Amino acid sequence: MPDAIRIRRLVKNFGKVRALDQLDLTVREGEVHGFLGPNGAGKSTTLRILLGLLRKDSGEVSLLGGDPWNEAVELHRRLAYVPGDVTLWPSLSGGEVIDLLGRLRGGADAKRRDELIERFALDPRKKARTYSKGNRQKVALIAALASEVELLLLDEPTSGLDPLMEAVFREVVGEERRAGRTVLLSSHILAEVEALCDRVSIIRDGRIVESGTLAELRHLTRISVTADLARVPEAGLPHVHDLTGEGGRVRFQADADHIGEVLTRLTEYGIRDITAQPPTLEELFMRHYR
Amino acid sequence: MNTGTLIRLILRRDRVWQPLWILSVTLFVAATVTTIRELLPTPEARRDYFVNIIDNPAIMLLQGPAYGDSVGAAAAQQRGAATTIFAALASILLVVKHTRSDEEQGRRELVGSAAVGRHAPLTAALAVVLGANLVLALLITVVGASAGLGLAGPLAWGLMAASAGWLGAGLAAVTVQLTRSARTAGAAAFAVFFAAYLVRGISDLAGPGLEWLGWLVPNGWILRARAFGAERWWVFPLLAVFVAALAWLAYTLSARRDLGGGLLAPRLGPARAPAALRGPLGLAWRVHRGAALAWIAGAAFVGAGLGLAGPSVLEQFGQSGGLDHWARRTGTDDPVEIFFRLVVYELAVFSMSLYAIMTVLRLRGEGATELFLSGPVSRARWVLGHLAFAAAVPGAMLVVAGLGLGLGSGDVGSGLALTTVVLPGVWVMAGVAVAAYGLFRRAGTVVAWTALALAIALELGWELRLVNDQVFMISPFAHVHYSTLADPGPGTLLGLTLVATAFTALGLYGLRRRDLTL
Numbered sequence: 001m002p003d004a005i006r007i008r009r010l011v012k013n014f015g016k017v018r019a020l021d022q023l024d025l026t027v028r029e030g031e032v033h034g035f036l037g038p039n040g041a042g043k044s045t046t047l048r049i050l051l052g053l054l055r056k057d058s059g060e061v062s063l064l065g066g067d068p069w070n071e072a073v074e075l076h077r078r079l080a081y082v083p084g085d086v087t088l089w090p091s092l093s094g095g096e097v098i099d100l101l102g103r104l105r106g107g108a109d110a111k112r113r114d115e116l117i118e119r120f121a122l123d124p125r126k127k128a129r130t131y132s133k134g135n136r137q138k139v140a141l142i143a144a145l146a147s148e149v150e151l152l153l154l155d156e157p158t159s160g161l162d163p164l165m166e167a168v169f170r171e172v173v174g175e176e177r178r179a180g181r182t183v184l185l186s187s188h189i190l191a192e193v194e195a196l197c198d199r200v201s202i203i204r205d206g207r208i209v210e211s212g213t214l215a216e217l218r219h220l221t222r223i224s225v226t227a228d229l230a231r232v233p234e235a236g237l238p239h240v241h242d243l244t245g246e247g248g249r250v251r252f253q254a255d256a257d258h259i260g261e262v263l264t265r266l267t268e269y270g271i272r273d274i275t276a277q278p279p280t281l282e283e284l285f286m287r288h289y290r
Numbered sequence: 291m292n293t294g295t296l297i298r299l300i301l302r303r304d305r306v307w308q309p310l311w312i313l314s315v316t317l318f319v320a321a322t323v324t325t326i327r328e329l330l331p332t333p334e335a336r337r338d339y340f341v342n343i344i345d346n347p348a349i350m351l352l353q354g355p356a357y358g359d360s361v362g363a364a365a366a367q368q369r370g371a372a373t374t375i376f377a378a379l380a381s382i383l384l385v386v387k388h389t390r391s392d393e394e395q396g397r398r399e400l401v402g403s404a405a406v407g408r409h410a411p412l413t414a415a416l417a418v419v420l421g422a423n424l425v426l427a428l429l430i431t432v433v434g435a436s437a438g439l440g441l442a443g444p445l446a447w448g449l450m451a452a453s454a455g456w457l458g459a460g461l462a463a464v465t466v467q468l469t470r471s472a473r474t475a476g477a478a479a480f481a482v483f484f485a486a487y488l489v490r491g492i493s494d495l496a497g498p499g500l501e502w503l504g505w506l507v508p509n510g511w512i513l514r515a516r517a518f519g520a521e522r523w524w525v526f527p528l529l530a531v532f533v534a535a536l537a538w539l540a541y542t543l544s545a546r547r548d549l550g551g552g553l554l555a556p557r558l559g560p561a562r563a564p565a566a567l568r569g570p571l572g573l574a575w576r577v578h579r580g581a582a583l584a585w586i587a588g589a590a591f592v593g594a595g596l597g598l599a600g601p602s603v604l605e606q607f608g609q610s611g612g613l614d615h616w617a618r619r620t621g622t623d624d625p626v627e628i629f630f631r632l633v634v635y636e637l638a639v640f641s642m643s644l645y646a647i648m649t650v651l652r653l654r655g656e657g658a659t660e661l662f663l664s665g666p667v668s669r670a671r672w673v674l675g676h677l678a679f680a681a682a683v684p685g686a687m688l689v690v691a692g693l694g695l696g697l698g699s700g701d702v703g704s705g706l707a708l709t710t711v712v713l714p715g716v717w718v719m720a721g722v723a724v725a726a727y728g729l730f731r732r733a734g735t736v737v738a739w740t741a742l743a744l745a746i747a748l749e750l751g752w753e754l755r756l757v758n759d760q761v762f763m764i765s766p767f768a769h770v771h772y773s774t775l776a777d778p779g780p781g782t783l784l785g786l787t788l789v790a791t792a793f794t795a796l797g798l799y800g801l802r803r804r805d806l807t808l
Binding site for chain 2: 048051053054055072073074076077079080081083086087088089090091092093095096097098099100101103104105124125126127129130140153
């Protein structure tokens, strides 16, 4: 399957500050891709380069098969974007903003628009100046989701939404995925990414430090095991790390691709009880930031 | 509580702007004194001049009477009213910026969550305005005194400007409580100030019979302080009481409303966009229409006023002796006509340029740019949407002003010709603003305003004979000038339009190549 987004060795400097440092990112067509990283890691900069708002210093960037800087206008017909910090025109109502943005892309689906306004519980008659952050975000989200585009670029779209609206957001993104749309979802809400995304990329200091499906990422890492054993094993078992414990109760980390061997060895010590947990996304994420 | 910290914050945020406006007004006063010395050198000349303007409606409406025949009295008559308007405008902007704008943009919430009293931001803004206007009063006094105008007169003038600033600040302190929009609050405060100013003008225009009308509005008290005459010092305490009352009203209103809210409930808008709201042009219309209509109405009003006041009245004015040699320098022997042309030209060229530059620079302040340009809209189309208004609205203003002028004076053709001729010059300034925005990221605003300031400086320099004709021709306005220096035939106008287009193209080229500041 072709790639919706393909970034290789992307570099972007702001003065002396290197915001993106040899960044690689691939988003396949039809997938929901989680773009994870803390504030200031370079997520918004990457998205703005993809939108042609910022100019890359070096590297290759391909978006829907085109060049985001030189072919911005044509490419923007095929995508929609929700900024991380949504600013609207203060004197326009929410409904007007949604229609204006829809018409730019040749007219949004009116039925879908009304349905989304209903589901996100937005009052479209209020002037943008009176909306809270969450409501401004809803306006941008509805405008993006109601347009019939191939690719959605969402920059921390739920950071101002309440838990109810976050649930609606997850539902809607699920529908978008089933409809075959590609989504690049930048976030630092790990539960959201875990629930929605097919693949994730973790960015740190302008570089991608991990990328793949959740299963792949887990595979590369370790499984935490807690066991109640008849005898305490000696240190130095192969593929076992960070062994701690007292009495028969032990905790350790095991290499994911050797978990079978480890469990076989463990039976020698008389297993009374055992739990093995794959790492959560949070653990994967924290590993890069500790 | 913690008002002192907030005052330091305001001083830090405004460390360039505050000294700039105070110094500009001071220099304006100094330049006026020099000009009067040059144009009306003797007491006789000044007396003649005053006898004539007593009958001149436009002058009475906008400036008011003179209170003596000294150089100071003449300068205060000419520019005293203008200094009050500048001081009020700057003070209104300051109060709005540090109260309602902060609330509108959420900064107030950040401050409010710290250990800061509910009214602290308002108190801090008012304290800074109080101080800034005191500095202004002091500087005007020093400048006037060192120009040999004595002490009392310059002090009275300084206090007039300062009290107008305080009045503006008091009005703004109230309007920011009423509406949620900083823009609306500022416009409302200035509208009230300017309306009161015109009430005073109508009173002066009508003569002694309606003198009481001017005493009804605080602007009347200020302008009747009789600087350089028998000064009425008591108007200043009276004004202080009035401003204190406004401040009390502001605090009372502020205590009754929510943070971020206003006393006037915001109106709801349409749930669906009207058909016209599509694309960059439709958006620019929505963003600019309110201001554009107000400016056009103002232009019609000023044009009709000038037309009615008309050359017939200016005739007396023009015959005051001091203008003759000046008229000859501008290349004509008819001081009446040339003076009329000068007034029209100055009003047209500088206010239109002000509008055009402000409109172009809205590009920078428009926060929704990121969202808009994520749609299939090129940067050029987005800029041109705004530029269309920066170019067309001055055209509309000049046409209605010309019509008003023509209908008032009875000669529509020459009224229109007089105003519309400056349009290509204004376009050059709009083009320069686009170039400044496109080529420079943050400095664009400063560059654009500096270009206008330079044009004004060249104009003043030329009037004062510090700048010769050749140098003056750098300014686009020299080519549409009221004097015979300019030959605004079709070739010149086309040339200016091409220059404007070239600057615009340069700006679009620069913008196409740079990062957007979001």
